[in-house]
Amino acid sequence: MDLVLHLRGFVAVADELSVSEAAWLLGVDQPLLSRRLRALERELGVELIDRSRRQIALTADGAALLPRARHLVEQADHLVRTVRHTTAxxxxxxxxxxxxxxxxxxxxxxxxxxxxxxxxxxxxxxxxxxxxxxxxxxxxxxxxxxxxxxxxxxxxxxxxxxxxxxxxxxxxxxxxxxxxxxxxxxxxxxxxxxxxxxxxxxxxxxxxxxxxxxxxxxxxxxxxxxxxxxxxxxxxxxxxxxxxxxxxxxxxxxxxxxxxxxxxxxxxxxxxxxxxxxxxxxxxxxxxxxxxxxxxxxxxxxxxxxxxxxxxxxxxxxxxxxxxxxx
Structure with a gap:
């Protein structure tokens, strides 16, 4: 599993509280993003998104994971920028x-x-x-x-x-x-x-x-x-x-x-x-x-x-x- 890729999708959904909006921002299809979320949940062994409500919400585990996931995604982006800058x-x-x-x-x-x-x-x-x-x-x-x-x-x-x-x-x-x-x-x-x-x-x-x-x-x-x-x-x-x-x-x-x-x-x-x-x-x-x-x-x-x-x-x-x- 590409952990950063799946965490990026989770962070986008958490920010937008909408799978469709998050998929649009990431430039991927909504079904693909939904599959990535479920794969991430299976990998971690917890539910991150409460799907029982009309409006998407984070579970307690999802809320606890969000700041760590955001930090990891930001660090990955920073790493890519740094490498590109130093090797250009x-x-x-x-x-x-x-x-x-x-x-x-x-x-x-x-x-x-x-x-x-x-x-x-x-x-x-x-x-x-x-x-x-x-x-x-x-x-x-x-x-x-x-x-x-x-x-x-x-x-x-x-x-x-x-x-x-x-x-x-x-x-x-x-x-x-x-x-x-x-x-x-x-x-x-x-x-x-x-x-x-x-x-x-x-x-x-x-x-x-x-x-x-x-x-x-x-x-x-x-x-x-x-x-x-x-x-x-x-x-x-x-x-x-x-x-x-x-x-x-x-x-x-x-x-x-x-x-x-x-x-x-x-x-x-x-x-x-x-x-x-x-x-x-x-x-x-x-x-x-x-x-x-x-x-x-x-x-x-x-x-x-x-x-x-x-x-x-x-x-x-x-x-x-x-x-x-x-x-």
Whole structure:
């Protein structure tokens, strides 16, 4: 006999003073619960329920047993919760600081619902990844699992895409630097960007690394253009203009270190987690960015969240785009 199971049924009947109500609360059929009660009485050798009355009542033996039965059921539930809590593996996920915190919060909740506590950290550079972890790394867009388009962030902008070569300064006018944010300065991203800048004919002296707060301040003052994603531009109230020919992309990949919980190795929880990571990074279509999908060499998920909005929104009357300012 499963003593805890039968005592749980007895406690429910004692609380509700109704077999039908107790059965409904426990999610079992009434006849099954009645059989469990009688089996418990046979096991203990006493009657627990007075069935001679119209309304169910506890016998003296039932009333004496109730507090002990309730305590045993509560202890069993506590034991299960404790074991689950102590054995649940903690998922360590290292994500770059440009991730959307709201989406990371949703990811935390999603994994918690699957009994997978999540610990968020920042990538540690060249240090080895810890066992049982996921790490989101920047990489060359050609080998990326998620890609996010880069564009020109400035105080003014236009709805037309601008060629990278269009960011060259006009003849006779002061050059406006193109400031590059930290995510695009890590190898091999810096080499890929340097090649694109060289091919576009931009002077290397105009392309400068910059921390986010300095770059945004310079752009808002109209003294520089920031190379950034659409979401980064919106967050800092910059107008974003897409850059094409060549398209500039920020690439990310997922480094997985075994052993991982089974739920993250395959299945719906893994798929949803990868989808949310892509969304947090700013990748457009998470369905095309599953690391289990073979990279075809084409750009995948390159539409930033919200870039369907009119890029010209917020453009001041008579304002020029970064291309118009530089060409």
């Amino acid at each position: 593996p903690t998922v360590r996920l290292a994500v770059p600081p440009e991730c959307d915190p709201a989406v990371l919060a949703e990811l935390t909740t999603t994994l918690a619902d699957a009994a997978l506590p999540l610990e968020l950290t920042e990538p540690t550079g060249g240090e080895p990844h810890p066992d049982g972890s996921w790490t989101v790394e920047t990489c060359d867009p050609a080998s990326a699992q998620w890609t996010v388009p880069l564009g020109a962030g400035s105080a003014t902008g236009g709805h037309h895409a601008v060629r990278l070569s269009g960011l060259r300064p006009r003849r006779g006018e002061a050059a406006r630097p193109l400031l590059v944010l930290p995510p695009d300065l890590t190898p091999p991203r810096d080499e890929w960007l340097a090649s694109a800048v060289d091919a576009a004919g931009l002077s290397p002296a105009l392309v400068r690394p910059s921390p986010v707060h300095v770059a945004v301040s310079e752009a808002l003052a109209g003294r520089a253009t920031v190379l950034c994603t659409a979401r980064e531009a919106r967050e800092h109230e910059l107008v974003w203009t897409p850059v094409t020919d060549p398209p500039l992309l920020r690439g990310y990949r997922l480094a997985e270190r075994e052993p991982l919980p089974q739920a993250l190795a395959t299945g719906s929880v893994r798929s949803r987690a990868l989808e949310l990571i892509g969304t947090a990074l700013g990748a457009g279509d998470p369905g095309t960015t599953d690391p289990d999908t073979t990279n075809s060499g084409t750009d995948r998920g390159t539409t930033d969240r919200g870039t369907g909005d009119d890029p010209a929104a917020g453009r001041k009357p008579g304002a020029t785009s970064p291309a118009e300012d530089h060409t």
